[in-house]
Amino acid sequence: MKIISYIQGFLVREKLLVLLLAIFIAFIVFDHSLVERIPSYVNLDAIIVITSLLVISRCLHVSGLTNRIAAKILGRTGGSPRSTLFYILLITYLLAPLIMNDGAIFVVVPLVMVIAELSGHEEALLVTLVAVSANMASIILPIGNPQDIVIWTHYGIPFTEYILASLPLYLVSLGLLAVYIMFLSKKLILKEIPVLPRVRLDEKLAVASLVSLIAIIITAQLKAPWIGLVITIILVLLSRPHILVEIDYPLIAVFILMFIDFSEIPHLLRIQSLISMLSPLQIYGLSLVLSQGISNVPATIALIRHTIYWKALFAGVNIGGVGLLPGSMANIIALRLSRTSVRDYHRYALPFFLVMSMVGFILVLVGLYS
């Protein structure tokens, strides 16, 4: 009985995994030859990098380092509502590329919920700004979010080339967010800036995590990400072994199934050659729209094997993540952590998304992302 109850609990908790598994089984039943295509569909390098980063983002948070950074930055706000918003943006922009967009959401959203309550800021506004910032900030490093890890490893893009390519979109998004915040902060009145208490810092774990992070980037660049994973596991075993038990392993299975399911869809629809004929602008538009329906990681997987225009795909899926709620898993986590309604999220996110989409369109048109 206990096993049945555990399985029931697991199925309820892992709805996405169950859904992807059901799609996988349906595909296998429909076409047995899928089994032969699986090795070519699953980007093992990306899976290994994502796994390593899942471990490291946990370690960085558990070590207390992210809390120290947030406490330090928020201690400098000086009481102005506008600067509070800017500093929250800064915290998110610093953390997201290092601990991935989802990780930054976990750290910053609880913080802004408290700030909203104490200060009279509208929580939905702050939560939405954090979600948008985490998505846009995470693009600067190829390890900042799953879709960029997939793009980075699939095309074998050199680290510096990736950063140079992502920089314009990153800077434009930062500038636009700053303007958006200036516009929104006019109506805000801040009553109190909380002093953030410090959480115990585990220096050994913090250093081990940062060393692992560098190792993951270098080894992924050398096309040997498993070495980064081994280094990560050894360092974590030496500092806090229990973290390895607490990793969200079903999420790794989710990514593997995403690779299989969403790579198979173009095959089933026989549209691979159609996708390969699309121009950069069309890839940008398609990935942007597709992200709104199926989220940006599946959109990346569905298109990546059939286009050479990685920059257009990169721009489309990353801007796509800040549109409708399903655009990115980070948005869903942000809303689930807070009281923000879907309507309120869209009220603040969609104006930014529309402007950002237009900017992305221009950047692709002028050749920066083509």
Next chain:
Amino acid sequence: MPIRIRAPGREPRRIRPEDAVKAINLVKESLKLFTAGPPLIHRGPAGEVHVDIPLIYDGYAFDRIHYDPYENSFSPKGRPVHAIGVKVDRDQVWELAKQYVKELVVIEAVEYRDPEDVWVVPLAWRCYIVAHVKVSYDGEELVPDYPLTEEISGRLM
């Protein structure tokens, strides 16, 4: 997090009442920043339901508070409620829990746990002690419940 055992041969820490007061004050100052995390709802084989509310700050969980679905209230520490025949609405429980967390007060007396090297500050809701918050021996830093922190982040994905 496994309980840190004092290294063999290490002398027990010499504790100071001023550090205990610092620990209490730290939790008092921090309390306004604490909120209720997503309810952890466990369903048993006989259909019983057990609800815990994680107490969180900055993405870290510090303790789990037992929730009584019969009374729609917090239950004292040490009294988890396994309710049968009660419908539990996660969002409703969460909203109530958020309100209740605002009513928490710090009890101005502490325990000291030598193996973990921490002060333990009790929190009360109305007439019940419902949670503990751990603070480092010097009263300077909050010490989270790491396994619980991982549990709540896992459930949100």
